[in-house]
Amino acid sequence: MEWIADDDVQSEKQHLALISQGVAFVAEGQGHGIVGFLNGEVTPDALHIWQMAVHHQQQGRGIGRHLIEAAQQHAVSTGIHALTLTTFRDVAWNEPYYQRLGHRTLGCESLDPPRCSSTV
Ligand SMILES: CC(C)(COP(=O)(O)OP(=O)(O)OC[C@H]1O[C@@H](n2cnc3c(N)ncnc32)[C@H](O)[C@@H]1OP(=O)(O)O)[C@@H](O)C(=O)NCCC(=O)NCCS
Numbered sequence: 001m002e003w004i005a006d007d008d009v010q011s012e013k014q015h016l017a018l019i020s021q022g023v024a025f026v027a028e029g030q031g032h033g034i035v036g037f038l039n040g041e042v043t044p045d046a047l048h049i050w051q052m053a054v055h056h057q058q059q060g061r062g063i064g065r066h067l068i069e070a071a072q073q074h075a076v077s078t079g080i081h082a083l084t085l086t087t088f089r090d091v092a093w094n095e096p097y098y099q100r101l102g103h104r105t106l107g108c109e110s111l112d113p114p115r116c117s118s119t120v
Contacts, residue, residue, distance in 0.1 A: 046082035
């Protein structure tokens with residue numbers, strides 16, 4: 001998993017662009033400040049989640065699930081019919097986690113060619 005650990009995080013510029021033009025939700029922990037975020041972009045056919053992360057000391061407490069639910073509620077309330085994201089097939093818990101939250105894995109035939117790998 002070194003390549004993920006070494007991967008760049010979203011830049012401040014990317015965060016600001018999604019806050020102003022896309023969607024961004026934060027989770028605030030009592031006395032801990034912001035402990036997680038989810039951001040994404042509204043595409044012609046979906047709200048696409050670009051990134052979600054929860055502070056490592058706060059993981060496993062349902063914060064990620066609540067962030068996804070906030071994105072789902074936003075999509076429903078603004079008439080967006082789909083919530084999409086991509087994840088890693090080779091991280092054992094990733095795909096099942098998003099499936100438990102209501103996502104289904106799309107096959108290549110339903111994706112644009114550039115997005116045709118490891119997509120939920
Ligand atoms: C992925 C992430 C945003 C989820 O946020 P969270 O607040 O921990 O999520 P929740 O508490 O709602 O759910 C945790 C679920 O993920 C699974 N999970 C999270 N991290 C895990 C790990 N390291 N190993 C195994 N399972 C893990 C748990 O099984 C749990 O599933 P369940 O509650 O349905 O049984 C958060 O763990 C994170 O920031 N991880 C580091 C970044 C990362 O791995 N991102 C991958 C994005 S595809």
